[in-house]
Amino acid sequence: MTSPPAPIGVSARLPVDAPGNALRRHPVRLLGTSWPWRSLVYLASTPVVAGIWLLTSWPALALAGLPLGRVERWRLRWVDRRPIPDPHVPGASAGFGGWVRLRLSERATWTELLYGVLLVPLSLLSFAVLSVALLVPAAMIATSTALFVILVLGVDPDAVTAVPDLPASAVNENPIAQLGIVTLGVILLVAGLYFVTIAAEGQRYLCRLLISEPSSQLTERLVDVTRSRARISSAxxxxxxxxxxxxxxxxxxxxxxxxxxxxxxxxxxxxxxxxxxxxxxxxxxxxxxxxxxxxxxxxxYPSALREHDLAEALNELVSSTEHSGLTTHIQLTVPADLDPDIEVGLYFAISELVTNVTKHSEATTMTLSIAPTLQKTLLVTVEDDGHGGASPDRGTGLIGVVDRIETLGGSVHLHSPAGGPTRVSLEVPCAS
Structure with a gap:
């Protein structure tokens, strides 16, 4: 006989993936979990991170928040067990200038910079929280415990005090009073750990809001990929x-x-x-x-790929355009262990782009290049000197290219002003 399902209460609906959820789910035995200590490390390291960032990243100006965002997404894992997505879209491979323009156009770049500006006062607040909530009670416990031991042993407090001229009234020589101060310090220390947990939850929420939540660009890209896959399924x-x-x-x-x-x-x-x-x-x-x-x-499945690798198949493909009077330049650096699905997808996509050049662009020169990037992607560029004005809405097969590449987890970048030239960049992930 199977047991009936457990009732779904507040605890079942509330996963313990952050300090705030741990406090709401286990308010009494919170100190028996790791969350207060995670929160303590998170807050204690905040002034260090803020100081290093303030001293080293200012030359980057508007891009100064990028390294901080990367560090904070790593540090956020101490107090947040949920996935922490990178809000930036994959970098375009149009050189350093293109990468800078892309980053400056993203909302995430500016929210990370805003977080950096806010992190400076937050670090001061973290230091104040730790001082008031933990250091003061800890000092009370240590001092009163020492005095309690001295008084119990019958030693004169004036003989061991670090300040010889300290008035006698400043030291309560009653052991019971010192024991009461120790007890008060323990209570304040426990309350301080709760306060630290709450403070870490607030900083965690702000951090995730500004440097981790997916940007509208990523949301739009997810929608595009979903539509592409629906189109491919229909195709x-x-x-x-x-x-x-x-x-x-x-x-x-x-x-x-x-x-x-x-x-x-x-x-x-x-x-x-x-x-x-x-x-x-x-x-x-x-x-x-x-x-x-x-x-x-x-x-x-193209027969050229059954008989040759991708580079040879593309050379054969490009050589077939010579009869149209098109001058071609080809430069291919293709990894030897490229995934077969990526080979097929790239071959059909490049074949479509080459067909567009020969049939629609009225170009006299075409350049095809393939090269791996430092981001472990493969960058394909097809460029021609035709009349330009290419667009996925004009029925030139570019929608099919986008669908193929996005299905492989890649991206397509089109630059085709009226009058030309036209440059199409395909970027797909690869193991090499």
């Missing part, structure tokens, strides 16, 4: 229907015709008639069936 269904239609109307009909021709050949052969015309017809039907099957298979 897969359409592709399956196309393959079925092509097989039925093309190769299947050719093979049926071939079977009929072979039957007529047998009939004519038995009658001793000339079968040379039927042989030619059968040969033509078989060749057409093979060609149509090859076209269908090429649309599923």
């Amino acid at each position: 897969f269904d359409e592709e399956r229907r196309r393959i079925e239609r092509d097989l039925h109307d093309g190769a299947q009909q050719r093979l049926t015709s071939l079977i009929m021709t072979l039957g007529m050949m047998r009939y004519q052969l038995h009658r001793g008639k000339d079968i040379e015309p039927l042989l030619e017809q059968a040969s033509a039907d078989a060749q057409r069936a093979v060609d149509e099957l090859r076209e269908i298979v090429h649309g599923i």
